[in-house]
Amino acid sequence: MTSDVDVIVVGAGVAGLSAAAELRARGKSCVVLEATGRIGGRALTTHPAALGHAPFDEGASWLHAAGRNPLVPIARAHGDALLDSDGVRTRRIVVGDHPATAAELADYDDAWGRFEAHARARALQAQDIGFSAALEGLRANPWTATIEMWEGTLIAAADPHDFSLHDWRVNELDGANLVVDGGIGAFVERRLGPRAGPVLLNRPVTRIAWGDKMAAETPRGAVTARACIVTVSTGVLAAGGIAFDPPLPARTQAAIAALPMGLLTKVALRATGADRLGLPDSVSLHRQVGRDEPAMFFLAWPFGRDHVVGFVGGPAAWALARAGDAATEAFARAQLRLILGSRADRTLGPAVVTRWGTDPAHRGAYAYARIGHAAARAILATPLAGGRLIFAGEAVCTDGLAGTVGGAYLSGQQAALRIVESPD
Ligand SMILES: Cc1cc2nc3c(=O)[nH]c(=O)nc-3n(C[C@H](O)[C@H](O)[C@H](O)COP(=O)(O)OP(=O)(O)OC[C@H]3O[C@@H](n4cnc5c(N)ncnc54)[C@H](O)[C@@H]3O)c2cc1C
Structure with missing residues (x-):
C-alpha cells in the first residue's frame, strides 16, 4: 500500500467522511484510512439481539440545533424521516419518594429559566470559570444540582467542576432535536458513506511523517500525499495513538491536552413482556438529585420501541467504565428502582451497555x-x-456545534476547503 494521492484523511467518522466528500467534489484524490472495520465512528447504529434487533444508536442519537445542523438538509434532500423528539416527549420526575407535584414541576421549570439567565450572564464576563462555579449563586435552589447533572454531566458529558463556562456558552445547543428514523449511524453510513468514496478499513495509522510530503504509516503499509487531514478524537491523540514525526508543536500539544474527552454511557434495557410500567411512549424519567450525586436519566419506549435507554455521564460514567459492564448495568437498574420501584426489575430484562470509554x-x-x-x-x-x-473532528469545531455530529461534519468540510484553497 504505497499510493500517492493529493490528501490522506485519517478516520472515517462523520468528519473524515465529510472531508473526503468535499475533496472529491473539488477534484482532489484522497485515501481515507480507518482503524476499525466500519465507517461512522461515534455515529453507530446497531441492532442488538438483547433489544429484539431494534435499531439502537450507541453513540449519537439526536440531530441537535436542527435549524443550523448541516445534516438536517442532507436528510431532508434524501427524504429520510426526521422525528421531533421534543415534540412527543413527556416527563416523569421523582422528588424523594414521590412523583413531583405540579408545584414542584413549576419550580423546576422556573429553576431552568434562572439557570440559563444566570449562566449566560456570567459567561459574558472576561474571566472564564468552571461550569459548576457558575452555579454557586443558585445553590439554595433544590433543583440546581439536577440541572448541573443534565447540562454538565449529560449534555457536556464532563465533570462540571472541570469544564469551561465560556466554551459551554459558545456551544450551547438551541432549537429542535431531531431523530433520524432507523438511527443516525445507519443514516451516516447510507448518506455520507457513498459521497466520501472508498474507505480503507482496518488501517490504523500509527505514525504520520509531516514534511515536504505527508506519509501515513499503517501495519499494512504507508500512503504518501501532499496533505493530510487527521480526524481522530482528542482522546486518541492524547494517548499517543498516532506518533507525529517531527513532534507536533507545543501549542498544538497543549490544545490537545486542554480538550480531554468526556464520557456518556448508555444502558438500554428491554421489556420482557407487554407491561409498559404504566408509562407512555417517549417519556423521560429522572429524579431530583443532590450535588455531585452520580445519577442517571432515562428515556422509556422511545418512539414506541420496547426498551428504556439510560444515560450516565461525566465522572460517574468514567468510574463505571472502569468497573465494567455488569457494574454499569447494576447501577442503571438501581437508578430505575429509585424512580419506578421494584416493578422495574420485573419488567426490564436483557440489557446493552455501550463502551466508548474503553474503546x-x-x-x-x-x-x-x-x-x-x-x-x-x-x-x-x-x-x-x-x-x-x-486536524478536524467534533473537538475542533468552532461553529458552536462542538461535540456533535453536525460540528464534526462542518469541521471536516472546512479542513478540506482549506487544503483545496492552499497554494501548491
Ligand atoms: C454516547 C454518545 C452520545 C452522543 N450523542 C450525540 C447526539 O445525540 N448528537 C450529536 O450530534 N452528537 C452526539 N455524540 C457525539 C458525536 O457522536 C460525535 O461528536 C461525532 O460522531 C464525532 O465525529 P468525528 O468524525 O469527529 O469523530 P469519530 O466519529 O471518532 O471519527 C474518528 C474515526 O477515526 C478512527 N480512528 C481512530 N484512531 C485511528 C487511527 N489511528 N487511524 C485511523 N483511524 C482512526 C475511529 O475509528 C473513527 O472512525 C455522542 C457521542 C457519544 C459517544
Missing part, C-alpha cells in the same frame, strides 16, 4: 474544553505545515 479507537464520547481554554478548539484547528496538515 481504543475513540477513548470517550466527545471533548470538552478545560477552564480557561475555550480557545483550544481554534488553536487545534490552525493548519500546520503551511496548510497541509489539518
Whole structure:
C-alpha cells in the first residue's frame, strides 16, 4: 500500500467522511484510512439481539440545533424521516419518594429559566470559570444540582467542576432535536458513506511523517500525499495513538491536552413482556438529585420501541467504565428502582451497555474544553505545515456545534476547503 494521492484523511467518522466528500467534489484524490472495520465512528447504529434487533444508536442519537445542523438538509434532500423528539416527549420526575407535584414541576421549570439567565450572564464576563462555579449563586435552589447533572454531566458529558463556562456558552445547543428514523449511524453510513468514496478499513495509522510530503504509516503499509487531514478524537491523540514525526508543536500539544474527552454511557434495557410500567411512549424519567450525586436519566419506549435507554455521564460514567459492564448495568437498574420501584426489575430484562470509554479507537464520547481554554478548539484547528496538515473532528469545531455530529461534519468540510484553497 504505497499510493500517492493529493490528501490522506485519517478516520472515517462523520468528519473524515465529510472531508473526503468535499475533496472529491473539488477534484482532489484522497485515501481515507480507518482503524476499525466500519465507517461512522461515534455515529453507530446497531441492532442488538438483547433489544429484539431494534435499531439502537450507541453513540449519537439526536440531530441537535436542527435549524443550523448541516445534516438536517442532507436528510431532508434524501427524504429520510426526521422525528421531533421534543415534540412527543413527556416527563416523569421523582422528588424523594414521590412523583413531583405540579408545584414542584413549576419550580423546576422556573429553576431552568434562572439557570440559563444566570449562566449566560456570567459567561459574558472576561474571566472564564468552571461550569459548576457558575452555579454557586443558585445553590439554595433544590433543583440546581439536577440541572448541573443534565447540562454538565449529560449534555457536556464532563465533570462540571472541570469544564469551561465560556466554551459551554459558545456551544450551547438551541432549537429542535431531531431523530433520524432507523438511527443516525445507519443514516451516516447510507448518506455520507457513498459521497466520501472508498474507505480503507482496518488501517490504523500509527505514525504520520509531516514534511515536504505527508506519509501515513499503517501495519499494512504507508500512503504518501501532499496533505493530510487527521480526524481522530482528542482522546486518541492524547494517548499517543498516532506518533507525529517531527513532534507536533507545543501549542498544538497543549490544545490537545486542554480538550480531554468526556464520557456518556448508555444502558438500554428491554421489556420482557407487554407491561409498559404504566408509562407512555417517549417519556423521560429522572429524579431530583443532590450535588455531585452520580445519577442517571432515562428515556422509556422511545418512539414506541420496547426498551428504556439510560444515560450516565461525566465522572460517574468514567468510574463505571472502569468497573465494567455488569457494574454499569447494576447501577442503571438501581437508578430505575429509585424512580419506578421494584416493578422495574420485573419488567426490564436483557440489557446493552455501550463502551466508548474503553474503546481504543475513540477513548470517550466527545471533548470538552478545560477552564480557561475555550480557545483550544481554534488553536487545534490552525493548519500546520503551511496548510497541509489539518486536524478536524467534533473537538475542533468552532461553529458552536462542538461535540456533535453536525460540528464534526462542518469541521471536516472546512479542513478540506482549506487544503483545496492552499497554494501548491
Ligand atoms: C454516547 C454518545 C452520545 C452522543 N450523542 C450525540 C447526539 O445525540 N448528537 C450529536 O450530534 N452528537 C452526539 N455524540 C457525539 C458525536 O457522536 C460525535 O461528536 C461525532 O460522531 C464525532 O465525529 P468525528 O468524525 O469527529 O469523530 P469519530 O466519529 O471518532 O471519527 C474518528 C474515526 O477515526 C478512527 N480512528 C481512530 N484512531 C485511528 C487511527 N489511528 N487511524 C485511523 N483511524 C482512526 C475511529 O475509528 C473513527 O472512525 C455522542 C457521542 C457519544 C459517544
